[in-house]
Amino acid sequence: xxxxxxxxxxxxxxxxxxxxxxxxxxxxxxxxxxxxxxxxxxxxxxxxxxxxxxxxxxxxxxxxxxxxxxxxxxxxxxxxxxxxxxxxxxxxxxxxxxxxxxxxxxxxxxxxxxxxxxxxxxxxxxxxxxxxxxxxxxxxxxxxxxxxxxxxxxxxxxxxxxxxxxxxxxxxxxxxxxxxxxxxxxxxxxxxxxxxxxxxxxxxxxxxxxxxxxxxxxxxxxxxxxxxxxxxxxxxxxxxxxxxxxxxxxxxxxxxxxxxxxxxxxxxxxxxxxxxxxxxxxxxxxxxxxxxxxxxxxxxxxxxxxxxxxxxxxxxxxxxxxxxxxxxxxxxxxxxxxxxxxxxxxxxxxxxxxxxxxxxxxxxxxxxxxxxxxxxxxxxxxxxxxxxxxxxxxxxxxxxxxxxxxxxxxxxxxxxxxxxxxxxxxxxxxxxxxxxxxxxxxxxxxxxxxxxxxxxxxxxxxxxxxxxxxxxxxxxxxxxxxxxxxxxxxxxxxxxxxxxxxxxxxxxxxxxxxxxxxxxxxxxxxxxxxxxxxxxxxxxxxxxxxxxxxxxxxxxxxxxxxxxxxxxxxxxxxxxxxxxxxxxxxxxxxxxxxxxxxxxxxxxxxxxxxxxxxxxxxxxxxxxxxxxxxxxxxxxxxxxxxxxxxxxxxxxxxxxxxxxxxxxxxxxxxxxxxxxxxxxx
Amino acid sequence: xxxxxxxxxxxxxxxxxxxxxxxxxxxxxxxxxxxxxxxxxxxxxxxxxxxxxxxxxxxxxxxxxxxxxxxxxxxxxxxxxxxxxxxxxxxxxxxxxxxxxxxxxxxxxxxxxxxxxxxxxxxxxxxxxxxxxxxxxxxxxxxxxxxxxxxxxxxxxxxxxxxxxxxxxxxxxxxxxxxxxxxxxxxxxxxxxxxxxxxxxxxxxxxxxxxxxxxxxxxxxxxxxxxxxxxxxxxxxxxxxxxxxxxxxxxxxxxxxxxxxxxxxxxxxxxxxxxxxxxxxxxxxxxxxxxxxxxxxxxxxxxxxxxxx
Numbered sequence: 003x004x005x006x007x008x009x010x011x012x013x014x015x016x017x018x019x020x021x022x023x024x025x026x027x028x029x030x031x032x033x034x035x036x037x038x039x040x041x042x043x044x045x046x047x048x049x050x051x052x053x054x055x056x057x058x059x060x061x062x063x064x065x066x067x068x069x070x071x072x073x074x075x076x077x078x079x080x081x082x083x084x085x086x087x088x089x090x091x092x093x094x095x096x097x098x099x100x101x102x103x104x105x106x107x108x109x110x111x112x113x114x115x116x117x118x119x120x121x122x123x124x125x126x127x128x129x130x131x132x133x134x135x136x137x138x139x140x141x142x143x144x145x146x147x148x149x150x151x152x153x154x155x156x157x158x159x160x161x162x163x164x165x166x167x168x169x170x171x172x173x174x175x176x177x178x179x180x181x182x183x184x185x186x187x188x189x190x191x192x193x194x195x196x197x198x199x200x201x202x203x204x205x206x207x208x209x210x211x212x213x214x215x216x217x218x219x220x221x222x223x224x225x226x227x228x229x230x231x232x233x234x235x236x237x238x239x240x241x242x243x244x245x246x247x248x249x250x251x252x253x254x255x256x257x258x259x260x261x262x263x264x265x266x267x268x269x270x271x272x273x274x275x276x277x278x279x280x281x282x283x284x285x286x287x288x289x290x291x292x293x294x295x296x297x298x299x300x301x302x303x304x305x306x307x308x309x310x311x312x313x314x315x316x317x318x319x320x321x322x323x324x325x326x327x328x329x330x331x332x333x334x335x336x337x338x339x340x341x342x343x344x345x346x347x348x349x350x351x352x353x354x355x356x357x358x359x360x361x362x363x364x365x366x367x368x369x370x371x372x373x374x375x376x377x378x379x380x381x382x383x384x385x386x387x388x389x390x391x392x393x394x395x396x397x398x399x400x401x402x403x404x405x406x407x408x409x410x411x412x413x414x415x416x417x418x419x420x421x422x423x424x425x426x427x428x429x430x431x432x433x434x435x436x437x438x439x440x441x442x443x444x445x446x447x448x449x450x451x452x453x454x455x456x457x458x459x460x461x462x463x464x465x466x467x468x469x470x471x472x473x474x475x476x477x478x479x480x481x482x483x484x485x486x487x488x489x490x491x492x493x494x495x496x497x498x499x500x501x502x503x504x505x506x507x508x509x510x511x512x513x514x515x516x517x518x519x520x521x522x523x524x525x526x527x528x529x530x531x532x533x534x535x536x537x538x539x540x541x542x543x544x545x546x547x548x549x550x551x552x553x554x555x556x557x558x559x560x561x562x563x564x565x566x567x568x569x570x571x572x573x574x575x576x577x578x579x580x581x582x583x584x585x586x587x588x589x590x591x592x593x594x595x596x597x598x599x600x601x602x603x604x605x606x607x608x609x610x611x612x613x614x615x616x617x618x619x620x621x622x623x624x625x626x627x628x629x630x631x632x633x634x635x636x637x638x639x640x641x642x643x644x645x646x647x648x649x650x651x652x653x654x655x656x657x658x659x660x661x662x663x664x665x666x667x668x669x670x671x672x673x674x675x676x677x678x679x680x681x682x683x
Numbered sequence: 684x685x686x687x688x689x690x691x692x693x694x695x696x697x698x699x700x701x702x703x704x705x706x707x708x709x710x711x712x713x714x715x716x717x718x719x720x721x722x723x724x725x726x727x728x729x730x731x732x733x734x735x736x737x738x739x740x741x742x743x744x745x746x747x748x749x750x751x752x753x754x755x756x757x758x759x760x761x762x763x764x765x766x767x768x769x770x771x772x773x774x775x776x777x778x779x780x781x782x783x784x785x786x787x788x789x790x791x792x793x794x795x796x797x798x799x800x801x802x803x804x805x806x807x808x809x810x811x812x813x814x815x816x817x818x819x820x821x822x823x824x825x826x827x828x829x830x831x832x833x834x835x836x837x838x839x840x841x842x843x844x845x846x847x848x849x850x851x852x853x854x855x856x857x858x859x860x861x862x863x864x865x866x867x868x869x870x871x872x873x874x875x876x877x878x879x880x881x882x883x884x885x886x887x888x889x890x891x892x893x894x895x896x897x898x899x900x901x902x903x904x905x906x907x908x909x910x911x912x913x914x915x916x917x918x919x920x921x922x923x924x925x926x927x928x929x930x931x932x933x934x935x936x937x938x939x940x941x942x943x944x945x946x947x948x949x950x951x952x953x954x955x956x957x958x959x960x961x962x963x964x965x966x967x968x969x970x971x972x973x974x975x976x977x978x979x980x981x982x983x984x985x986x987x988x989x990x991x992x
Contacts, residue, residue: 315978316920323715356716361951362919367991369921369950370721371884413718415885419926419945422886468947525927529947531920531977 076129076137076161085144085551086159087585091123091264091665093186093216094229094257095130099663101144101510101549102571102584103156106460106518107487111151112161113251114296114330115278116349116381120304120322122373122462122469125262129161131255131274131302133209133233135179135192138164145491145510146436146453149403150345150385153432153457155489155514163251166205168241170198174683181678185671186227188213195683203249205237215261218669219658226261226268226310245284252277264665265472266314266532270307276300295331300324315362316531322355322374339391344384347405351379353461357468371529373469376412377461381405383432399451400437407432407458409482411465417482420523420538424482428464432456432486438493447497456486463518463539470530471520473665474620476537477528478520484541488515505554517545517575519619544576547584558593566591572614580616585609586624586662601635603650612662622667627659633676646680721949725992726856728881732762738847743836744768745845748813754830755854756820757861758875758892762813763801765836775803778837779814782900783849785822785830795819796873796894796902819875819892819902821863824851857990858882864986866958866966871896874910874956874988877939882946882992889944891932893958904938907961913971914944917953917981917989924975951991955984 077096080086088096089104100108110128111117119126141160143150148158166175176195182188194207211231215223232255239249253276260269280296306320328349335342355374361367383405390398407430411417414426438451459480462469466480495508518539526536553567568589573581592605608628615621633650656673664670733752738745748762765774779801785793801814824830829848836843854860861875878890893910894902910932916924924947932942946952957968968986976982 321715354715357948358716359920359948359950366918367725367950369916369918369948370716370718371948372718413884415883416947418885419928419947422928523927527925527927528922528975529924531922533975 076132076134076140079134080129080140080159083140083142085142085157085549087663089124089583089663089665090661090668090670091125091262093213093224093227093671094231094260094262095125095127097124097127098129098159099583100142100156100159101512102547102573103512104583106463107154107457108156109148109152109154109158110161111158112253112276113163113278114151114160114332114345114347115276115298115300116152116326116328116347116351117274117276117300117302118324118326118351118353118379118461120272120302120324120353120355121306122320122322122355122466123265123471125260125265125269125306126257126272126274126302126304129159130257130272131233131276132161132163132253133192133207133231133255135177135194135209136163136207136233136235136253138162145493145512146434146455146489147387147399147401147438147451149434149436149453149455150343150387150401152347152381152383152385153403153405153407153434153455155455155457155487155512163235163237163253164194164196164205164207165237165239165249166196166198166203168198168203168239168247169200173198176683177680179678179680181676183213183674183676185674186213186216190678201241203237203239205235205239207233207235209233216671216674219653219656219672221656221672222658222669224263224668226263229257229260231255231257231260245286247282248280249282250277250279261310264668266311266470267306267308267318267320268310270305272302272304274300274302289335289337290333291336292334293332295329298326298328298330300326314531317360318530319358319360320356320373322353324351324353326351340388341391342386342388344386347381347383347385349379349381351461353377353379371467372413372416373467374461375414375416375465375467377465378408378410378412379461380408380410385434395442397440398437399440402433402435403455404434405432406430409458409461409464411482414465414482416467417465417480420479420526421482428482430456430458430486432458445498445500447499448495450492450494452493453491454489456488458486459484459518459539466539468529468536470533471537472532474520474537475532475534476520476522476620477526477530477533477535479523479526479536479538481539484518484539485516487518487541489513502557503555505552507550507552509548509550511549512547514545514547515543516541518542519545519575519581542575545573545581547571547573547581561596563594563596564592565594579618580614580621582616582619582621583663584614586612586614599637601637603633604631606630609661615662621662624660624662624664624667627657627661629657629659630654640681644682647678648680649675649677651675722883725949726858726881735761736847736849738834738845739768740843740845742768743774743838743843745834745836747832747847754818754820754849754851755859756823756851757854757859758877759818759820761816761818762804763816763834764811764813765838773811774838775812776838777814779816779834781816781832781834783818783820783830783832784900785824785828787828792899793821794900794902795821796875796892796904817892819861819873819894820851821861821873822851823853824849856880857988858992860988860990862986862988864967867964868960868966872905872958872967873902874958874986876954876988876990882944882990884946884948886928887944887946889932889942889954890935891940892938893940905960906938907934908940908966909933909959909963910940910942911957911959911968912942912944913955913957913984914946915953915955915971915981915983916948916950917983918951919978919980921950921981922975922977922979923971923981925973946992949992951989953981953983954988954990956986956988957984958986 087099090096117128139162144157148154151158179192190211192209196205215227235253237251241247255274257272278298282294302324304322308314331346333344353374357371359369385403387401410427434455436453440449464480469478490513493510497506520537521540523536523538549571551569555565570587571584573584587610590607595602611626612624631652635648637646652674660667660669729750732748735747735749744766746764796819798816804815805812830851831848833846863873873894875892879887893905926945926947930943932940935941955971958966968984
C-alpha cells in the first residue's frame with residue numbers, strides 16, 4: 003500500500019509540476035532532450051520504503067551542470083534552456099527573460115517562495131541570490147501554466163533547492179568543486195555537505211566566487227566587470243512521524259564590489275537572507291496525498307556605489323531594500339485518472355529605494371527623493387492545476403488561478419507630481435486559465451493548448467520614480483493608473499523520439515492587451531546626470547509575441563552524439579513597431595563523444611544579425627556572431643570517492659562580439675580557458 | 684568507530700558556525716533614511732502665535748502676535764488684539780490702521796507693504812478674536828535704524844495713537860523670502876512669498892504678494908498681473924532640472940497671488956519668475972532655457988527667488 007502511495011507521489015511531480023510536455027521543462031543533467039514519459043516509468047517500479055521528498059525525482063544526477071561546463075553559475079545553467087534568454091549588464095547577475103519577456107511578466111520563485119529584488123535597475127535578479135550548489139533543479143513553466151505560482155504572462159521559473167531525503171544509505175554525502183577561469187581570473191570554490199539518517203537530515207553549502215575584469219575578443223579589458231560573491235545555506239529537516247516532516251532552511255548570500263560595465267554605477271554591497279520553515283504531510287488513505295506548507299521570510303538589500311566612476315560628476319547614494327513575508331501551501335490530490343495540485347499563495351512585500359544626490363559643493367544640502375516610495379504589495383491567490391490521464395497515450399492538463407493583489411504607496415506625493423489624482427492604494431483581481439492536450443502516438447508526441455491570464459503592473463511600473471535606465475538613457479516614471487495586462491496565448495508542440503534520434507518543435511503566440519512599456523513624457527525633465535529625458539510607463543493597446551524553437555539529437559555512433567537547436571522570436575506593438583529585447587534567430591549545434599572515463603564536447607553557438615530591432619524603444623542593430631566552444635573531462639576514483647576533472651575553452655577563436663541583449667553594447671567575453679575539479683564524498 | 688564520530692562533531696561544529704555567521708553578518712545593515720526627519724531637517728514649521736509686544740495708551744492696549752513672537756524680513760502674519768484696560772474686555776468693534784516705519788542712515792523714512800484695513804476674525808471655541816493683518820519688512824532692524832510700528836485706533840468715537848519699536852530679524856527660511864526690483868516700466872516692485880512656509884515634495888500651493896512702490900511710505904498690491912512660474916534645481920549636479928504641472932500665480936482672493944509649485948525632491952530650488960502686467964507686457968524676468976545642463980550651474984531668470992527645503 004505504501005509502495006503504491008510512494009509511487010503515486012513520485013509519479014505526481016512528473017505529471018503535475020513538470021507536466022510532460024514541451025511547454026513545461028524540468029531541466030536535468032542527463033541531457034537537454036528527454037522523453038517525457040520516462041520519469042513515470044522509472045518511479046512506478048520504485049518500491050522503496052523510505053519517506054521521500056516529493057520533488058526529488060532523479061536521485062542519480064542532480065547537479066546543476068550544462069553539457070559543456072561542470073560547475074556553472076545559475077545563470078549559465080538557465081541559459082541552456084531554449085526558452086530563457088538573458089539581458090546582461092555585466093559579468094554577473096543576468097536578468098532572465100522567459101519567452102523573450104522581461105521579469106515583470108514572469109514569476110520567479112525559490113521553492114515556491116516569492117522573492118523580489120531590491121534594486122530599481124534590476125541589478126539583483128532573484129537568480130543572483132542563489133548558487134549552483136544549493137540548487138537541485140529549475141522548473142520552468144511557460145505561459146499560463148506558470149500561474150501555479152502567481153499571476154504571470156510569460157510563465158514561471160521555480161528554483162528548487164537541494165533537499166536530501168531521509169534515511170540515505172550513505173549517511174554523509176558531500177562534494178567540493180574548485181575551478182578557475184582564465185579570462186577574468188575567476189576562481190570559485192563550492193562545497194556542500196549533507197547528513198541523513200532515519201529521523202534527521204542536514205544540508206549545508208558554501209560557495210565563493212571572485213573574478214576580476216574580463217577581456218573581450220580583442221583583448222580589450224572591460225572595466226568595472228569584477229565581482230566577489232559569497233553564498234551559504236543550511237537546511238535542517240526532522241521526521242516527526244512516518245508520514246510527516248518539518249524542515250527549516252536559511253540561505254545567506256552576499257555580493258560585494260560587483261561591477262556593471264553597462265551601468266553608470268556599480269554595486270558596493272548586496273545581501274540576501276532567505277529563510278523558511280515548512281511542514282509536509284503524506285496521507286495513506288483518501289484522495290489527498292500530500293500537504294505541504296511553508297512559511298517564509300526574505301530580506302534583500304542593495305547598495306550602489308558610483309565612487310569608482312571618475313567620469314561621474316554627480317555622486318549619488320541609491321540604497322534599496324525589499325522584504326517579503328509569505329505562506330505557500332500545496333496539496334496534491336489523486337482520484338483515479340485525475341491528479342491535481344492546489345496551491346495557496348499569500349505574501350506581503352515592502353520595497354523601498356532611495357536616491358540621495360550630493361551637490362558639487364558638499365557644504366550645500368543633499369537632495370532626496372524615493373525611487374520606490376515605500377510600496378507595500380499584498381497578494382493572495384489560489385491556483386489549481388490538474389492532469390487528467392485520458393488514456394495510455396493522451397493527457398489533458400487544465401487549471402487556473404485567482405489572485406488578489408493590492409499595492410499601497412506610503413509616499414504617494416512623489417507619484418502625484420506626474421499623476422495628481424492617483425490613488426494611494428489599488429486592489430486588483432487577477433484571473434488565469436490554461437488547458438493543454440497531449441497525445442502520444444508511438445514515437446510521435448503532439449500537444450496543443452491555450453491560456454488566458456492577467457498580471458498586475460510591478461512596483462516599478464506603477465510607483466517607480468525617476469529610475470534611470472541606462473539602456474535608452476531615460477529616467478522612467480511609474481504610473482499608478484495602469485490597468486492589468488491581459489494575455490491570451492496559444493501553444494503547440496510536435497516531437498519525434500526514438501532511442502537514437504529525435505526532433506522537437508514548439509511554438510507559442512501571445513496576444514497581450516494593455517502591454518506596459520515606457521513612452522516619452524514631454525512634460526518631464528531629466529533628473530539623473532546622464533539622462534536625456536523622461537519616459538513614463540504607459541499601456542499599449544495591443545502587442546503580439548511569437549516564439550518558435552526546434553531542437554534535435556542524433557546518435558551518429560554509439561559513443562558520438564549530435565545535438566542542435568534553433569530558436570526564433572518576433573514581437574510587435576499595435577503600430578507595427580518591433581518591441582525591444584527580442585532574440586534574433588539563434589542556433590546551436592554540437593557533438594559529444596564519450597568513451598569510458600573520458601568525455602569530449604564541442605559546440606558552436608551563434609545569433610544571426612538582429613534585423614528586427616526597435617529604434618523607437620532605444621535599440622540599435624546587433625550584427626551576427628558565432629562562438630566555438632570545446633571541453634574535455636575525465637572521471638576517476640580517488641581514495642574510494644569519485645572525482646572529475648574538466649578542462650575547456652569557450653569562444654575558442656576569441657571572437658569580439660556583443661549581442662542584442664547586452665546593455666549598452668558592452669562586448670562579451672573573449673577566449674576563456676576554464677578548468678575545474680570536483681570531488682564527491 | 685572514533686573516526687566517524689570525530690567527523691560528525693566537526694561537521695556539526697562547522698554547520699553551527701555557518702549558521703551563526705549568517706545571523707551575525709546580517710545584523711549590520713545600512714540605515715534607511717528617516718524620511719520624516721529628512722523633511723524636518725531644513726525647516727521646522729512654526730504654527731504658534733506668540734506675543735511680539737503689547738502697547739498701552741490710556742484705556743486701551745493693543746497686543747500684537749506673530750509666529751513664534753518674532754518679526755522677520757519679508758512677509759509676517761500679525762494678529763492684533765485690542766483690550767479695554769479697565770474692564771479687561773476685548774474690543775471687537777474698532778477701526779484700526781497702521782504703518783511700519785524705519786529711519787534710514789540719511790534720515791529718510793521708509794516703510795513696507797501692509798494691510799490698509801483690518802477685519803475682525805472670531806476665534807473658534809472661545810469668545811476672543813483678533814484683527815488680522817500683515818507686515819512686510821524690507822530690511823532688518825539694527826540699533827541705529829530701528830523699526831517702529833505706528834497704529835491708529837478708533838473706538839467709541841475716540842482716536843488713539845500708539846507706537847512701538849520692534850526688532851526685525853533676517854528671515855532664515857528662504858520659503859518666506861522676497862525680492863525687490865525695478866520693472867521695465869521704471870516702477871519699483873516687491874514680491875514677497877507668503878506660503879508655503881514648509882514645502883512638501885509634490886504639490887504645494889504657492890502664495891505670494893506682489894506690491895508696487897508708490898513712494899517711500901506707500902506700497903500697493905498690484906491688480907490683474909500674472910506671475911509666470913518656472914521652478915528649477917540650479918545645482919550643477921541637477922542640471923537645471925524642472926518639475927511638471929506647475930501653475931502660474933494669478934490674482935486670488937484678498938489680493939494675494941496664488942499658483943502651484945511641484946517639487947520633485949528636497950534640496951535647493953530656484954523659483955524663476957516672469958512678471959507681466961494686465962496687458963501681458965513684460966515687467967521683469969527672462970525665460971530659462973529648457974535644456975538639461977548637468978555639470979554647470981543652472982541659468983536663472985532675471986527675476987527669481989532661491990528656496991531650500
